[in-house]
Amino acid sequence: MLDDRKRKILQTIVDDYVTTAEPVGSRTLARKYSLGISPATIRNEMADLEILGFLEQPHTSAGRIPSPRGYRFYVDCLLAPPKIADSDAKLITNWYESRVRSLEEVFQETAKIISRMTHAVSLVTAPQISKALFKYLQFLPLDERRAIVVVVTDAGYVENKVIEMPAGTSFQDLQEIAANINDKLAGLSFGQIKHSVLREIRNDILSNPALFETALAVLRQALAVERSEKVYLGGATQLLAQPEFRDVDKIRGLLTMLEEEKLLSDILHMQDGEGVVVTIGQENKYSGIQNCSVVQATYRVEGQVIGTLAVLGPTRMEYGKIMAVLEFMHQHLGETLKKYKAF
Amino acid sequence: MLDDRKRKILQTIVDDYVTTAEPVGSRTLARKYSLGISPATIRNEMADLEILGFLEQPHTSAGRIPSPRGYRFYVDCLLAPPKIADSDAKLITNWYESRVRSLEEVFQETAKIISRMTHAVSLVTAPQISKALFKYLQFLPLDERRAIVVVVTDAGYVENKVIEMPAGTSFQDLQEIAANINDKLAGLSFGQIKHSVLREIRNDILSNPALFETALAVLRQALAVERSEKVYLGGATQLLAQPEFRDVDKIRGLLTMLEEEKLLSDILHMQDGEGVVVTIGQENKYSGIQNCSVVQATYRVEGQVIGTLAVLGPTRMEYGKIMAVLEFMHQHLGETLKKYKAF
DNA sequence: TATTAGCACTCCTCTCAATCGAGTGCTAAC
DNA sequence: GTTAGCACTCGATTGAGAGGAGTGCTAATA
Known part of the structure; x- marks a missing residue:
């Protein structure tokens, strides 16, 4: 679909844009990363990538940013299989050990640590009694x-x-x-x-x-003891640090939505697939989050799916890291819950 | 302490500033409210009130805003005994009836409705088992x-x-x-x-x-079944609508603080007094909220204090309304809990 | 033929000065 | 004691100009 050089350039643009939040220009790209090609060549490739729909230009004389399709290709084809850093894994393990003392805290702290590591909002659904x-x-x-x-x-x-x-x-x-x-x-x-x-x-x-x-x-x-599914929310303030939400009005709608528990379950229930699933921008069905991406994974105890972990953030998010964290967490959570012997 | 006219002017300034969030000038005041005196007279009175410490001027050629001391006087001496509007009381009653089905929801919905009515953050502490x-x-x-x-x-x-x-x-x-x-x-x-x-x-x-x-x-x-005191939080997004927090950086610190449950209990535990208590700006011991005010009240079941209701917002808040809501709620909550027969 | 250097052009952003206007304090008249 | 008049202050808004990062195109180069 794309030759190696275009792939490499697209990947570099996504990586750079994710960290800087600034449109990426050809000159910057050439200077910052040793791609072995000149800005002019990069410009030509960028123009191609834009025509193909992988990049967008906020305005004529700005650099490029990845389009939703660009992110999609990045996630599907350019990302190495997500692998969590050892230090992160250790951090998570320690966090659980030092903070979690009860079943409810498992979920609370899971939400907290995920958001801490991903700099985005995390959502953790607790098991529903009606399935028990x-x-x-x-x-x-x-x-x-x-x-x-x-x-x-x-x-x-x-x-x-x-x-x-x-x-x-x-x-x-x-x-x-x-x-x-x-x-x-x-x-x-x-x-x-x-x-x-x-x-x-x-x-x-x-x-x-x-x-x-x-x-x-x-x-x-x-x-009547049955209660509706509970969603634990973590680190909504993380969003405030993102330049996407520098404008108060933009974040208000999102945070208001996050206070509606019902909507949250809906968002999470749309996805029952296997493994870690990424939904980018307009792929989301709920219009309130169409400039956001959702990464989610289910977790299991003894083979049975009992809940969902998800991360919600701007489309410009660290997909690789977030997927790695969820990949790790959905297993770790299953094991932790087994220890609590409550499911 | 203050003659009637000064009181009236101070009260009008607070009322106006609370709704507009703009410094109040003498001309505006004379035009908007029929006080029966000219802008010039108001100016003189305002100058006096400023010397007495009840008003402040953001800068030389701006109107006046209430100082913390001004708010304090307003709350202590100028406010009619808080009385909730009938329509509000009805709204609350209906809210409970239609939404609350379990004990936990009592607290959640209490927090939600308080914030909805006061346009500020509400905090509701649930009873602690260690007192049981x-x-x-x-x-x-x-x-x-x-x-x-x-x-x-x-x-x-x-x-x-x-x-x-x-x-x-x-x-x-x-x-x-x-x-x-x-x-x-x-x-x-x-x-x-x-x-x-x-x-x-x-x-x-x-x-x-x-x-x-x-x-x-x-x-x-x-x-080990004992769990730490739980604080239910409602309507953090309400703060985003306040002009005080138009700047993302200003609100981030506050919201981050609100995610720390421990801090919240501390803030609420500082106050064990009778009735509705108001803490204004720097009267708060925790420096993170010294540009905020806290209104709180305890609630009881069968005479015993079992928790606290509080509202946290900018010092420019509707003290009268908030106090009325809490006055009403702390009784209503007590009665509701009695129905649940769990305390 | 693919790559690169050069260049004119675009358009956002930042800065600085001018202008505007709400508000003040002071003085003098009522 | 109250009010009208007036000069003055100072934040907010506006607009012009400079700066800079980036682009597309063309022509030269390997």
Whole structure:
């Protein structure tokens, strides 16, 4: 598609532009990097690359910047397989060791360290309970009127909720109900439970009508433990350091969007592919981030995908480094979570 | 201290400056507000107010802006007792009803709505478990090697953790341990437990040396459920709309600070007073926010202080409205939490 | 034929001075 | 005590000019 020299020049332009944020001129390029060719030659090649759609010119007498297509080619064809620097890997390992003490902190700190290393915003989705399997529920006494229902998933994840005990119900009754329910639901996913199994239980419990209403009321409360998918956000301020966002108005829209959790999940859910995936500029479906790029990877525990890691930044981003960091992190996170034995 | 006319002028200047963000001149003031006096008179009064330290001049030929002392006087003496608008109160009530479904969302949405109404950053601290009273703990089976320890507080708040069962320990053993521990710890605060009671238990358990090590190991794990105080942040982007932060560099420091949760707790903990408290500019101890003001209030459930609500914004903020919102919210939040019966 | 040097041209950016205007302080009149 | 009038101040805006990085084209070179 492109001869070696054009590739080399395109690559050098991207590399330079990513670090300097200034349009790259032929003279600068020749002086700064020893390409063995003169500025004039570079100019000719640049003109070609522009016609081919890999470069753009902000205005007539400026240097070139990579076009979205240029970035795409760079990412697909010019980038060496992303490999994280040893020092970075060590830094991440240490960070986890020194800062993470609980499951929730795993996600928080993961988001934090990714943004720290990539100078962009990071997004980490935590696993959703609706994909988990119901193991059992149990009631714990609280006082005369209230009890705590604890729902345990197959993997040991626990959600709990304080519930009102319906009038005339004893704690004993609750335990009966629990036994009944556990029989029925063990091994089902929360998604399944919500949509189809409730009705069946209802019929079953009809055989003991005394507890019918209580059981259903309690169960409904118990299943409300499910919470919507949580997105951990890290380092939104990193964006402020980028020249792209030197203008306050430009960044405001983006940050406002980042405060909308729903949008974030949407952005991340668009991608379920394998490995590290890059979405550049207008390739993004959501128009609010069409001057941004997203790099994302899923992470797994014991083979099962349970969440997504992503980095959001200006299209002028360090694709190589970011991909390497995510490549490393999605594995490392899986292992860390295994240690927490919660999934 | 100040005669009526000076008060009126100072108040008008603060009100105008808060909305326009422009230094207020005598001519503008006379034209915009019907004070019944001429620009020249206003000029004289302004000069007096400046000498008294209530106003400042950015430069010789600019209008006046309130000094920190001016804001202080405005807040202490010129502001009518903060009263929330009925429409705002209704808006808040509706917001809760339509958006809040779980305890955690109470805090998230509280932060969100406060910032929405005040156009500034809001901070909401969630209750800390270390102030809560231990009620009991219970083990739930998970598999051969692992169990879940559930710690319940007096008020029904639940924390849980997956623990490794020490080799050679049966689930039966765990339940014995639980009974023993619950006897000892019921009614104590987590703070107390951590610092003094553990030793006692250790001696007690010595009478059953078989379980000694197991019990301590398990208990240590169980108590690690405590997490540090969480601060919910809302509407950091609101700051971007303020002219004070039109310059990206100015806002970066502030936003970076807001990402440091520790600092936030510090800022909020400086104030344990009664009612709504305002801290203006350099009155803040932390130098990073000395061009900002903080308005905060504690909230209670059944008489006990359990957290703080705060608003952080430029010193040029709508003190009256913000105080009214917090006044309303700290009560409303208390009631909402009572509904959730978790404290 | 591919590469390079030279050159005229473009257009952004920075600087500096002139202008504008909102606001002040002072003085004198009311 | 209040107000009108006026000279003065000083930041903000505007516009012209210089500087510089970069381009495209042409002609010379290897």
